[in-house]
Amino acid sequence: MLTLRESLRRYQQISQHTDLALVCSQYRQVRFYEGVLELCLTAADKKDPQRLGPHFYKNGEPEEDRVGQQAFQERLLCYKCITDTMQELVNQSKAAPQSPSVPKQPGPPVMTSDPNMLSNEEATAHFEQMLGLAQRSQDELFHIALYNWLIQADLTDKLLEVNSPYLEEHLMHMIKQDQSKVHNMDLLWRYYEKNRNFGKAAHVLARLADMHSTDISLKQRLEYIARAILSAKSSSSISAHASDGEFLHELEEKMELVRIQVQIQETLIKQYSHHPSVKNVISQLDSELMDITKLYGEFADHFKLSECKLAIIHCAGHADPILVHSLWQEILEKELGDSVAMSPADRMRSLNLKLVSLGKIYAGTPRYFPLEFLVKFLEQEVCRLNWDVGFVTSTMLEIGVQLPRLLEVYDQLFKTRDPCWQRLKKPLHLVECIHVLLSGYVDDPSRVPTYDRRRFTNVCLDNICGYLVELQSLSPNATLQHIIGNFKSLQAKLEKLH
Structure with missing residues (x-):
């Protein structure tokens, strides 16, 4: 190694007159990679002793500064010998392993590849060594040439490992230049x-x-x-x-x-x-x-x-209520329009998915989730399409609407006596929905928190009394009698919850 060091010292003394490419090629053959680096950096300084190249770069590379441009180019050529060597190491680190060629005659296999060829591991180790040594250089322009080469060689991970005060400045300079x-x-x-x-x-x-x-x-x-x-x-x-x-x-x-x-x-x-x-x-x-x-x-x-x-x-x-209502109506009508060719079960599933996904977003802010409007609109569609009576209540519970709040909405809708239910020929639709809702509560009282259960049960019993009075005042028929029977049975179950 002494002889290589000695040759490097001598070449460095005359590096401005040396054929760098030739010497670097010889150093590469004997794997003296630090020699390549040191010789080229010395040559760059010797060819530009007044540091006109860095001055030219710092000044924004003005076209009229011919001397600065010449010095800048001279330096870049020196640095290129280093980055070319590094590129060769990168290529060798990725090369497929050598294998003997197909023999043309009997006898031991002949290796046709270069015996100086490095293994992938050796090439990687030499590359890392060169990159480590390069970072010690105080030559800012060399650092910039190195960074540009790392970017161009698609080695940005290696670039980000560089521990240098110049990297941040260089990237910011490039961004300002719009490059x-x-x-x-x-x-x-x-x-x-x-x-x-x-x-x-x-x-x-x-x-x-x-x-x-x-x-x-x-x-x-x-x-x-x-x-x-x-x-x-x-x-x-x-x-x-x-x-x-x-x-x-x-x-x-x-x-x-x-x-x-x-x-x-x-x-x-x-x-x-x-x-x-x-x-x-x-x-x-x-x-x-x-x-x-x-x-x-x-x-x-x-x-x-x-x-x-x-x-x-x-x-x-x-939150303009009129706008919110009209947007919800458009959303629901579009969903119903898009699913018109499906079976009733698939349409219900499709609308349920849409309501639940949107409900999870908006139910926490009632101004954007107008529950009364939605329940009324959806229940009218249920009547029109002859869907399951519990479709809307189960969907709202799935969204996370509290059962007491839901009962409040249905109770209010029922008491409003809107003629639309008569027009849809389903005058008792809402009480049927309420029956489904409260049956769910009786089957699973944990749907209402323990602290609120007694109060809510009393509300249910009071409401049922009102519904029964109302129902019993109507002209009797088989459907009506069935609904009255259902509510009386529900009443008995609720009383047991006390």
Whole structure:
């Protein structure tokens, strides 16, 4: 090794006049990789002793600075010998293992491949050694050439392992220059995250999500925001700045809005993908994040996307009862319209799934889940379509509506005596629903919390007395007598619950 070191020392003295490519090739053959690195870095300094190349780069590479440009190019050629060597090691680390060729004549197998060829493991080890040594260099321009090569060689994981003060600065410089902006910003947040600088990572991720670009899909924007929230939370657990809390709140609000934009895009793809003009609209939703007004006016309202409109007014906290009712009606009518060719059982299942999925979102905020309106609308459809009497009550309980609240709604509807039930030729439909609801309670009293059970049982008994008075005042027929009998039996069971 002394002789190699000695040769390196001598070459370094005259490195500005040395044929670098030739010497580096000889050093590679004897696996003297540190020699390649040291010789090329010395040559770069000797060819540009006044450091005109770095000055040219720092000044933004002005075209009129011919001398600076010449020095800059000279340096890049020196660095290229290093990165070419590293590329060769990368190629060898991925090469298929050598195998003997098919023999043309009898005798021992002949190896046709290069005996100097490194094994995959050796090549990887030499590459890691070179990368480690390269990081010790104080030559900033070499670091930049190395980073650019790592990016171009698709070795970004290795780039992010680099522990250097120059990397952050270089990535920010590239972003300012608008060079592969999305890719470099993607590297920058990963660099910050790797170095546990979560606050900076969150801000870069938020900028990426907001960037107007066709290179970022809406799904990626959603991922960026989700990742930004995670980073911001990690950051605020380390620092306790009020601004961190505000930023996190902004991100969470934005996340809600991005989800609505995704919902709009998915709905358009599902419903209008056969319309050529909608393809542009779908791409438009990919290219940037929209504000709430634009999402409502230009997309949800324009394409009559009622579910998306409901999501937007919920997000905005805008609760106009007339609008909420009409949106729910549109949602339910569309669902019933889409399932018209199905069997009654499948239609009920389809509507149940839709109601439960939306109910889980909105039932907690009654302004956006108008229970009285929904029950009345749905029960009229049940009468019209001759569906199961317990369909609506079981669906509402599945959503999580409390049984006492549900009874209150049905009781109120019954007492209102709306003529619509007569028109539908189902004047006793609501009391039948109430019977189904209360039978469920008698069979399983745990549907009502223990502390409220006695009060609720009394309410049920009081209500039943009222229903019986009402029912017994009507002209008797077999159906009516059957309903009266059912309520009397229910009354007896409820009294036993006391």
